[in-house]
Amino acid sequence: MRFTPIVGVVVGLALTVSACGGDDGGDDGGGGTAKQSTEAQLSGRGPITFVSGKDTSGNRQKQVDAWNKDHPNEQARIIELPESADQQREQMIQNAQTKSDAYTILNMDVVWTAEFAANRWLTDLPKSQFDVSAMLPPTVATxxxxxxxxxxxxxxxxxxxxxxxxxxxxxxxxxxxxxxDEVWAACDKVTKTSEGKGVSCYAGQFDKYEGLTVNVSEVINGAGGSVVDASGKPTVNTPEAKKGLDVLVQAVKDGRIPKQAITFKEEEGRRYFESGKLLFHRQWPYQYALANKKGTSKVVDKFAVAPLPGVSGPGASTLGGHNLAISAFAKNKATAADFIKFITSEESQRADLLATSQAPPNAALYDDPELVKKFPYLPTLKASILGAKPRPIVVKYGDVTTAIQEETYNAITGKTPSDQALSSLQTKLGQLIQP
Structure with a gap:
């Protein structure tokens, strides 16, 4: 949901969230009362729930089964939410607002942390118990x-x-x-061949949901623009942002993005690519293993991956991923903490990568010769993550992403001229993101 240096990501996070929400206590990293208070929150042992979006690989259940085998009195149960990130967030918020203990561990989009923490819906975690030093810095910042x-x-x-x-x-x-320009030129050449007859050119995630925010941010960043600057100020009403958005607007208009793609989320696009109907597809790493699965994919051993394109050179990915948090209203938080340590260990990350091709947070895995041999895209993916740009990190993120989706979807579908859509979006973001 994704090229700014690492320092830029971390600094942008700190600057943006400094203006957001209240301080709800926790581990100050220096010991003393705050540390003791944070650690004291992680009490209680017994059954827990693991709340997550749809697992298309089936591997998450295998990991839960492995935990349950060794913890008969502290069983974990998956609560599967819809595929849509927006619907997942909505259900997690509803659970938090009712202070329900039904959800224990939340598998959250990385951009939700500020909103959930500021509203005191999460349990802050003692850094002394969770060593994240081996993980990629941009993922830790989220x-x-x-x-x-x-x-x-x-x-x-x-x-x-x-x-x-x-x-x-x-x-x-x-x-x-x-x-x-090179993407469109390649499409024109391929469609003139007998092998490329009937193949669509390009697709991403263009339905009106979180994936559209991700894709629009990437084309804007790849044109030298930005949605917000490092201080959190909205910056979408610029020539650079228009140039980026117009990449999608024009491609839909001339058919290089097929009409059905404006309804695509991740899974619709994945199935379209695996059916052999698509030449280029903007997608997350999880697609790699599924697209190479014999019996269900028609493109096994026929595809490769590369960095995202930009206007004048390689583009910039949006930083995506998922974090595990403990609901502030959950029971058995000590068990939840141990489960998180288990499922985010280097061993578990390696197993998850081998089973699903999802990107691990652990930096060393990207340089492992055995893994690189099996997943040749790992060096490209590591560069993508290290150079990724975050979505706006704000407490009112739900309202912000809704505004982005509404205005840019209108532009992409031809309902509103792109300059008018970006001007309206600039106004909306200015009202939602307060200095």
């Missing part, structure tokens, strides 16, 4: 709010350009495109 740890990274995520290498080879295109 798990913090006001320099306190409220979650632990479960998966990192960076956007990748999946492409049909066999079709590019047949059309004489020797390298993956680095710019949007």
């Amino acid at each position: 798990a913090q709010y006001r320099d306190r740890l409220y979650a632990v990274p479960l998966n990192a995520d960076g956007g990748l350009l999946y492409y049909r290498k066999d079709l590019l080879d047949a059309a004489g295109v020797k390298e993956a495109p680095k710019t949007w």
